[in-house]
Amino acid sequence: VRITKEAAAGNRARIVETAGRLFNEKGFDGVGVADLMSAAGLTHGGFYNHFGSKEVLEAAACDLVFEKAVAALVRNVADKPDGEREAAFANYVARYLSEKNRDAAVVCPMVALSNDAVRQGPAIRQRFAEGVRGYLDALGRAIRPSGRLAQREQKRVRAQAITALAALVGGLLLARGVKEADLALSNEILETLRSQLKAGRLASARG
Amino acid sequence: VRITKEAAAGNRARIVETAGRLFNEKGFDGVGVADLMSAAGLTHGGFYNHFGSKEVLEAAACDLVFEKAVAALVRNVADKPDGEREAAFANYVARYLSEKNRDAAVVCPMVALSNDAVRQGPAIRQRFAEGVRGYLDALGRAIRPSGRLAQREQKRVRAQAITALAALVGGLLLARGVKEADLALSNEILETLRSQLKAGRLASARG
DNA sequence: TGTACATCAGTGAACGCGCGTTCACTGATGTAC
DNA sequence: TGTACATCAGTGAACGCGCGTTCACTGATGTAC
Numbered sequence A, B: 001v002r003i004t005k006e007a008a009a010g011n012r013a014r015i016v017e018t019a020g021r022l023f024n025e026k027g028f029d030g031v032g033v034a035d036l037m038s039a040a041g042l043t044h045g046g047f048y049n050h051f052g053s054k055e056v057l058e059a060a061a062c063d064l065v066f067e068k069a070v071a072a073l074v075r076n077v078a079d080k081p082d083g084e085r086e087a088a089f090a091n092y093v094a095r096y097l098s099e100k101n102r103d104a105a106v107v108c109p110m111v112a113l114s115n116d117a118v119r120q121g122p123a124i125r126q127r128f129a130e131g132v133r134g135y136l137d138a139l140g141r142a143i144r145p146s147g148r149l150a151q152r153e154q155k156r157v158r159a160q161a162i163t164a165l166a167a168l169v170g171g172l173l174l175a176r177g178v179k180e181a182d183l184a185l186s187n188e189i190l191e192t193l194r195s196q197l198k199a200g201r202l203a204s205a206r207g
Numbered sequence C, D: 001t002g003t004a005c006a007t008c009a010g011t012g013a014a015c016g017c018g019c020g021t022t023c024a025c026t027g028a029t030g031t032a033c
Helices: A005-026 A033-039 A044-050 A054-078 A082-096 A099-103 A109-118 A122-142 A151-178 A183-198 B005-026 B033-039 B044-050 B054-078 B082-096 B099-103 B109-118 B122-142 B151-178 B183-198
Strands: none
Touching (some): A005 A044, A005 A054, A005 A109, A033 A044, A054 A082, A054 A109, A082 A122, A082 A151, A099 A183, A109 A122, A122 A151, A122 B183, A151 B109, A151 B122, A151 B151, A151 B183, A183 B151, B005 B109, B033 B044, B054 B082, B082 B151, B109 B151
């Protein structure tokens, strides 16, 4: 039942995308190869035509999911012209910390996979660290004016990016953690962080 | 081989403590009942004399680990007299965000278990939410002056507690996630957050 | 362009393994008299 | 207090199940001529 190279490449890509989604929802260990393949519309036996092991797929999925996240941040905020960037960043934060994003099946990989990543092998941890670096860089570009900055300003921007990221990730993580058992607390966490970040207490385009 | 009630109760307590440690390190699904029992110095068969299922133990371990964390925060910070509390809080933050704490086998349950908790059943999620509530309350008492506060002040303290917690949890989570693959970045994250929190950018006893 | 054959993506049964859980058994503890 | 017996924490083999992975097989694709 050989298929065309293009179809095979499409299948592979679909497996990685499906994996990105399922791993994000249920963790690496929460999704079996068989589940995954059937979710991608295939039977489990063919998995090893595409990937040497489940771990290889985990790494590929990790890459994909971070690329998507960083690309969205760059497209929606970092690449905006100076006049629009501050508003775009505020918008981004509001969406990140929204009830809708908390309830979404797929969320920020740093929220969904941090704990899984620490417990996995070097390959996954490598990709994860790369992803965080990329995300932090994009975040830095999202909260600073364009053009060259004095070194002192660069440091300040970097510190703000790190602080904002920590608060975003921690906030969403906690909001998701308590959501089912205490929706009011979950909403309170999101709302509080939205207003704190809006007030520029954590980071802003102005600094 | 019946043993005294006291010995049995001691065994049970040791199982829960061992579980708290191992679940924290490897996640709920990363530790088997047999691993756990042998780490506690027992054979796996006896597990069900103490717990109806692994999930029951997970809930008990969740309780224990949160109780310990909240108790430490209360003892070391919240219960200090007014004059010492600000310094105690600064100290607490510095320890929380220290390289030593990042590298410790057992860390803050919100960092270690958030993702696991979301994916578990209602019993665990319930305990987790309770734990977060307790921790936030203790944190509120840790960053405010004692005595009655105006409602406006109460709200501000609450918002600061939430913001500080999100930054602490997110920061430690990220620092742990990238540690093995990028130690420099991991250290940078911790250092940045320490100085941001020290500067009162996130929360302080003064506000 | 047409033909012959090797390649390889996909299929589904099967493998070994580790897991949570159950079981029959042991023998000291706890209790009833 | 002493005796007889039921209780139950601990033991280790065994269970069923799901997992990651392997396998023999299929048949359309890709390629060599």
